[in-house]
Amino acid sequence: MTASGVAEQAVQILTARERQRFLERNPRSLALAERARHSLFGGVPMHWMSDWSTPSALFVERAQGARFYDIDGHEYVDFCLGDTGAMFGHSPAPIARAIAEQAGNGLTTMLPGEDAVICGELLAQRFGLPYWQVATTATDANRFVLRWVRAITGRKVILVFDGCYHGTVDEAMVRQRDGHTVHRAGLIGQARNLVQHSRVVPFNDLAALEAALAQNDIAAVLCEPAMTNIGMVLPEPGFMQRVRELTRKYGSLLVIDETHTISTGPGGCTRAWNLEPDFITLGKPIAGGVPCSVYGCTAEMAQDMRLAQQHASEMVHGHGHSGIGTTLSANALAMHCMRANLEQVMTESAYAHMLALAERLADGFRALIGRHQLAWSVSQLGARCEFQFCAQPPKTGAQAEAAFHDSLQMALHLYLINRGVLITPFHNMTLCCPDTTAADVDRLLATLDEGLSELLAIPGARL
Known part of the structure; x- marks a missing residue:
């Protein structure tokens, strides 16, 4: 049994579907990844760039505001924002x-x-x-x-x-x-x-x-x-x-x-x-x-x-x-x-916009979790919020770690990526920047809702 309440077999079924979808929709990234393997260790300029949920590295062409674009021409709403490096948007x-x-x-x-x-x-x-x-x-x-x-x-x-x-x-x-x-x-x-x-x-x-x-x-x-x-x-x-x-x-x-x-x-x-x-x-x-x-x-x-x-x-x-x-x-x-x-x-007005949207996102996560009857929780710190696979927000690092379900997290992240939404890798954290819109927040919530619905519809998904 996992802390998330979701069966591993169902997670693997969803992951297999999404990996195939990624491979089909990203031919240029796949070709560049193959080329990169001959000159870059692990095929990426920093080794952890290969640790995302994607089956091969996703190569970015450009980024602006709350969005980036990959070399296959797909647009993404970015809630990762360089894991805080671009917290105020790409290239303000x-x-x-x-x-x-x-x-x-x-x-x-x-x-x-x-x-x-x-x-x-x-x-x-x-x-x-x-x-x-x-x-x-x-x-x-x-x-x-x-x-x-x-x-x-x-x-x-x-x-x-x-x-x-x-x-x-x-x-x-x-x-x-x-x-x-x-x-x-x-x-x-x-x-x-x-x-x-x-x-x-x-x-x-x-x-x-x-x-x-x-x-x-x-x-x-x-x-x-x-x-x-x-x-x-x-x-x-x-x-x-x-x-x-x-x-x-x-x-x-x-x-x-x-x-x-x-x-x-x-x-x-x-x-x-x-x-x-x-x-x-x-x-x-x-x-x-x-x-x-x-x-x-x-x-x-x-x-x-x-x-x-x-x-x-x-x-x-x-x-x-x-x-x-x-x-x-x-x-x-x-x-x-x-x-x-x-x-x-980095102004007061920028923060007012970011914090209001993060509040909207945190509330949306809670509603989504309740609708799917999952024993998960949500934490918010200003413009940053996260959903975690435990019923109550953790009080210590050990409690947070005990709630990890890495394969589930990666399956959900890949589902989002395949539909043009990016959140922070390695956990389920999001950031809202001055260029994030209410429509962007609603798109993340709707896409995650669809992903959870597909996952939980797999026979035997609920523990």
């Missing part, structure tokens, strides 16, 4: 203009321009932290902040929540199994024992968090204010406020990763929930889809960072390498696009 007009403006004025110089100053001011206003630095990816931002917190506290251990997502930072590549911190399954080429300097506790478990912090060796808690990659797991009332209190009590810092939870509003959960972190990290959508990330800190942390820099320089008797920063960080193109995004795209 202000970002396209910013790229064109900067294209002839230099892309990277290793020197700042006025855009950098304006971005720093805008970020401080938006998130409430006074000092900012710029990196290229959220992974970089998290990695750099972890160096700072260790230097500031003199401690080495980083605490994360079970099922967290912080890019590919080593310290987050861990899980909790039977109460113990272990390496995340599937790691490639892992040489260092991550358990030495990482500790994992369940989300929403304050007793476990305090027991871990009470060992007085944790430099920082690195966390999403709501978990988004193991399936959505929202904090229980007061949980994040208590996390802040406990970190202060035990001398640990609090790092809030808003990379996905920026869906909540213009200042993320940090401003919406008054979280008071020591550091914020944020990547993906901050420059409108151009690779860029940022991290911000309090005035107290900035002073401690200066002292850490001074100490490091004294230790090496002059110039040293901090291990923080890459050559393309804060390049001129990214800074110009980030400025345009903060000023013209």
